[in-house]
Amino acid sequence: MDNVERVADDLYLVKYVHREGTFVGITVVLGQNSIGLVDTGFERTIVDSLFPFLQEMGRSPDEITFIVNTHRDGDHIQGNHVLKEKTKAKIAIHELDADAVGDVDVRLNDGDRVELGDRTFEVVHAPGHTPGNICLYQPEETLLIVGDTLCGDRVNLIRMGKELYINSIKRLLDLDVNLLIQSHPRKPIEKGVLVGEEPKQMMLASISLAEKAD
């Protein structure tokens, strides 16, 4: 499927093109006995992109057990209720964004651990885009899933004041990251999956673009 990027045998970014030239991505972790998701896109994303992908992989939506929303924006949570209807999945989001979302099972905090598929991630609170914006970090894989944490040139999406935003990214710069998954292609690195030096370049660019913004 040309809207799917394979990151590892059990890790995929399913991209939903809602407007020409951009996409919103769902990260799918295919465990041996369960499936975890990071973000759920729009309602259509589930039916048009996620379910066909699972079918192609020989997997079933019934296997989805846990969903983490990186933050409260519509393009990351609108698929939640479709999955609530069709699966028994539990939904987790940072406590500062939880009230805006509604049907939440787990309220997350910085330092919490979450299990998605056969992987365990650490929750890294990174406010700036929204109050409860989080990243998911897997140190042994040097993997960081950032959602919309790095706004790149879209400095208008920094809603919490740029100092808080910049400090959040500086914390990410201290992590060992060689593989980064973001939800949208954002300048200067317009890709969903960033590798090698690209994660650090994207973090530094996001800081400098924010510093130059009004």
Ligand SMILES: [Zn+2]
């Ligand atoms: Zn978004």
